[in-house]
Amino acid sequence: MRHHPRRRHGPRRLPRAAAVATALALLATGCAGAGGTSFGGGDALNVLMVNNPQMVELQKLTKEHFTKETGITVHFTVLPENDVRDKISQDYSNQAGQYDIATISNFELPFFAENGWLRPLDQYVEADPDFDQQDILPPLRASLTHKDGKLYAQPFYGESSFLMYRKDVFEKEGLTMPAKPTWKEVAELAAKTDGSQRGMKGICLRGLPGWGEVIAPLTTVVNTMGGTWFTEDWQPQLTAPEFKKATKFYVDLVRKHGQLGAPQSGYAECLNNMTQGKTAMWYDATAGAGSLEAKGSPVKGRIGYVPAPVERTDSSGWLYTWAWGMQNASKKADDAWKFISWASSKEYEELVGATSGWSNVPAGKRASTYAHPDYRKEAGAFADVTQQAISEADPNNPGTQPRPTAGIQFVGVPEFTDLGTKVAQEISAAIAGRQSVDTALATSQKLAEKVAEEYR
Amino acid sequence: MTTTTAVRPTPPRPAPSGKRPTGSRAKAWATRAPLLPALVFLIVVTQLPFVATLVISFFDWNSLKPDQRHFTGFANYGSVFTDPALRDSVLTTVLLTATVVIVSVVLGLAFALLLDRTFFGRGFVRTLLITPFLIVPVSAALLWKHALYNPEYGLFNGALTWFGNLFGIDSMVQPEWTSEMPLMAVAAALVWQWTPFMMLILLAGLQSRPAEMMEAARLDGAGAWQMFRFLTLPHLRRYLELGVLLGSVYIVQNFDAVFTITAGGLGTANLPYTVYETFYRAHEYGLASAVGVVVVIGTVIIATFALRVVSSLFREEASRA
Numbered sequence: 001m002r003h004h005p006r007r008r009h010g011p012r013r014l015p016r017a018a019a020v021a022t023a024l025a026l027l028a029t030g031c032a033g034a035g036g037t038s039f040g041g042g043d044a045l046n047v048l049m050v051n052n053p054q055m056v057e058l059q060k061l062t063k064e065h066f067t068k069e070t071g072i073t074v075h076f077t078v079l080p081e082n083d084v085r086d087k088i089s090q091d092y093s094n095q096a097g098q099y100d101i102a103t104i105s106n107f108e109l110p111f112f113a114e115n116g117w118l119r120p121l122d123q124y125v126e127a128d129p130d131f132d133q134q135d136i137l138p139p140l141r142a143s144l145t146h147k148d149g150k151l152y153a154q155p156f157y158g159e160s161s162f163l164m165y166r167k168d169v170f171e172k173e174g175l176t177m178p179a180k181p182t183w184k185e186v187a188e189l190a191a192k193t194d195g196s197q198r199g200m201k202g203i204c205l206r207g208l209p210g211w212g213e214v215i216a217p218l219t220t221v222v223n224t225m226g227g228t229w230f231t232e233d234w235q236p237q238l239t240a241p242e243f244k245k246a247t248k249f250y251v252d253l254v255r256k257h258g259q260l261g262a263p264q265s266g267y268a269e270c271l272n273n274m275t276q277g278k279t280a281m282w283y284d285a286t287a288g289a290g291s292l293e294a295k296g297s298p299v300k301g302r303i304g305y306v307p308a309p310v311e312r313t314d315s316s317g318w319l320y321t322w323a324w325g326m327q328n329a330s331k332k333a334d335d336a337w338k339f340i341s342w343a344s345s346k347e348y349e350e351l352v353g354a355t356s357g358w359s360n361v362p363a364g365k366r367a368s369t370y371a372h373p374d375y376r377k378e379a380g381a382f383a384d385v386t387q388q389a390i391s392e393a394d395p396n397n398p399g400t401q402p403r404p405t406a407g408i409q410f411v412g413v414p415e416f417t418d419l420g421t422k423v424a425q426e427i428s429a430a431i432a433g434r435q436s437v438d439t440a441l442a443t444s445q446k447l448a449e450k451v452a453e454e455y456r
Numbered sequence: 457m458t459t460t461t462a463v464r465p466t467p468p469r470p471a472p473s474g475k476r477p478t479g480s481r482a483k484a485w486a487t488r489a490p491l492l493p494a495l496v497f498l499i500v501v502t503q504l505p506f507v508a509t510l511v512i513s514f515f516d517w518n519s520l521k522p523d524q525r526h527f528t529g530f531a532n533y534g535s536v537f538t539d540p541a542l543r544d545s546v547l548t549t550v551l552l553t554a555t556v557v558i559v560s561v562v563l564g565l566a567f568a569l570l571l572d573r574t575f576f577g578r579g580f581v582r583t584l585l586i587t588p589f590l591i592v593p594v595s596a597a598l599l600w601k602h603a604l605y606n607p608e609y610g611l612f613n614g615a616l617t618w619f620g621n622l623f624g625i626d627s628m629v630q631p632e633w634t635s636e637m638p639l640m641a642v643a644a645a646l647v648w649q650w651t652p653f654m655m656l657i658l659l660a661g662l663q664s665r666p667a668e669m670m671e672a673a674r675l676d677g678a679g680a681w682q683m684f685r686f687l688t689l690p691h692l693r694r695y696l697e698l699g700v701l702l703g704s705v706y707i708v709q710n711f712d713a714v715f716t717i718t719a720g721g722l723g724t725a726n727l728p729y730t731v732y733e734t735f736y737r738a739h740e741y742g743l744a745s746a747v748g749v750v751v752v753i754g755t756v757i758i759a760t761f762a763l764r765v766v767s768s769l770f771r772e773e774a775s776r777a
Contacts, residue, residue, distance in 0.1 A: 082736045082737075083736075085736075086519065086735075086736060086739070089519050089520050089739065090519060093519065093520070093522035094522070108520075111520065115523075199608065208719055208721070209718075209719045209720060209721035210719060211737070213719075259608070260606075260607035260608050260630070260632055261605070261606060261607045261608065261632050261634060261635060262635070263634070263635045263718075263721060263722060264601065264634050264635070264717070264718060264719070264721075273608070276609075278608055414518070414520035414521070414739065415738070417737045417738070417739070418733070418734075418737045418738035418739075418740075421733065421737050422541070424721070425720065425721045425722075425725070428721040428722060429721065429722050429723070431635075432632075432635040432636075432638075432721075432722055433635070434635075434722060434723075
């Protein structure tokens with residue numbers, strides 16, 4: 001834990017009985033009590049957020065700018081992703097109003113909205129023309145709008161996935177990357193670039209177990225090859241021919257021409273491999289480009305970017321966003337909106353650009369960002385491909401058949417974190433060569449069946 | 457994790473008002489009284505959370521579906537013993553713990569025997585050998601994952617390549633350690649951390665051997681092996697037991713190595729990792745608590761033996777003094 005806001009207004013001397021009672025109450029509610037929040041006066045906002053670098057930056061800038069302009073104090077609680085999800089669901093499910101705002105992703109938005117934990121933001125958006133809601137990229141707007149047609153969150157930044165490749169290696173080998181590659185072409189290119197430099201592999205693909213690790217890229221491959229986790233009426237399809245074909249393709253590709261130690265490599269390891277010149281291609285999050293093109297990166301300026309490879313669909317990039325969701329029970333809704341609209345505004349992006357450089361801007365949410373000359377100067381290499389990837393993502397129709405829930409690289413049900421992780425462990429074992437893809441998928445199908453039963 | 461406290465305070469009897477309680481009882485309480493706040497504190501911070509866990513383990517409680525929370529009795533415990541994934545993790549835990557404990561006791565004994573001799577720079581060598589035990593577990597796991605096991609830039613494969621180059625082999629075999637032997641990879645990292653612990657305990661045992669007895673044996677013409685077999689080993693028995701039990705209690709609870717090196721994949725998910733996944737990924741508070749309670753009961757059984765051994769050690773020391 002790095003961010004412990006100091007306790008400033010804590011109770012000084014509680015009577016012992018009260019203290020014990022509080023302790024018991026905390027135990028009874030299973031409250032972790034981590035995070036060291038400080039609850040200020042009546043007009044302070046309490047924000048619970050994930051500890052990603054962009055959020056930490058926001059925390060620094062809030063006091064100097066937002067509080068100065070509006071007079072609203074903001075108390076932040078910053079936690080790692082797993083803990084933050086947990087604490088948010090605890091607090092929002094009780095509707096205790098302890099936190100006014102929290103970072104939620106497009107994964108949990110549907111069931112949070114379904115449970116009535118979030119306050120719809122439409123009226124605030126309408127009353128605030130300066131916010132320019134139309135500037136927010138349409139797929140993000142769509143993924144933060146629940147099926148009741150109301151908008152429940154505002155994005156802080158968004159990402160999709162695309163294919164990154166070493167232009168210099170391709171040139172040396174006399175290869176050209178198609179403007180819109182198919183997976184078949186990518187597999188051939190991976191075979192040709194494999195070993196073009198000492199210790200260089202053809203492609204890096206995640207293999208680390210986790211619903212947010214190997215499952216994300218794999219599911220986009222499944223989508224574009226015509227597979228799906230579930231049919232519209234909740235029939236699991238993990239042993240269907242399309243799902244099998246896609247999984248076999250992914251596993252074979254990473255076993256033949258992928259990085260060494262694939263079952264233990266996730267986003268961070270692949271980023272490392274790409275930076276160190278250990279791989280010619282990398283299919284992963286658009287966020288990776290910012291690190292590859294950062295100052296001091298040995299491959300800066302040598303990377304080309306093309307959309308996520310496809311087979312049977314027009315696009316296959318995923319969609320993920322961290323967004324501000326307001327708790328329905330919040331008593332400071334107006335102030336909360338002021339904060340949300342500031343943090344997700346064009347002005348805030350300008351502010352970050354001016355203070356710490358345009359590469360650190362929480363991008364991927366507004367069309368205007370990609371037209372901004374300063375941003376284009378910094379991120380020109382990947383700006384357009386990123387915007388295109390996010391704009392083409394369609395969470396409501398990511399594959400070749402209708403789905404029961406919205407979501408591209410995940411299934412939008414709470415059980416998916418567990419199901420995805422368990423399936424990921426089976427796939428990871430197949431990548432390690434410890435079991436066949438068929439065995440892995442047969443086991444996974446049974447797990448998926450259990451989840452599906454609850455929804456049929 | 458909870459610990460069993462060997463202290464059983466007798467309930468205080470209220471002294472009759474205005475009269476000082478008499479004699480030995482008052483004296484006993486005078487010595488006990490300063491300890492009471494600590495005991496109360498200990499019970500509050502260790503036993504109450506466990507009671508809360510116990511209560512939660514009887515509920516079907518998914519944090520994402522708070523409205524559907526209800527009492528289910530022993531259903532969660534039923535799942536613990538019937539779910540194949542959980543059964544696997546019990547087996548993994550037993551296998552991992554047994555492997556790590558046995559190997560680190562054998563290695564620890566070897567190092568302790570070597571360190572028992574006097575040679576130049578012994579203190580320095582001892583410090584070096586103890587170092588792995590002082591490293592934060594999660595850093596040690598990261599070090600093993602990236603600096604040693606990584607098939608591309610790890611030390612192991614680098615050493616193999618260097619070794620191959622010595623003999624003119626151009627493409628030396630480059631095993632993917634963690635993928636090919638996941639559980640052994642986790643175990644090796646733990647053995648590296650726990651060998652020093654065993655070594656310290658056994659070294660203390662070796663240095664408490666009565667010198668005159670060893671001297672007498674040597675005069676009687678016993679060889680080195682005979683002295684080890686008939687004098688050292690019986691003397692070390694208690695220390696070995698202590699090392700095995702304490703080691704087991706700690707290694708059963710190991711989370712860092714599994715989480716960091718394999719992320720629970722490839723059949724390395726042990727019980728603590730399963731508890732973590734059930735709680736944080738599946739949001740099943742009830743089930744996670746039930747697994748936790750089962751682990752506690754298992755550990756308490758082991759710990760009881762450990763405490764017995766420790767107390768018998770103390771008795772021996774006392775009788776010898």
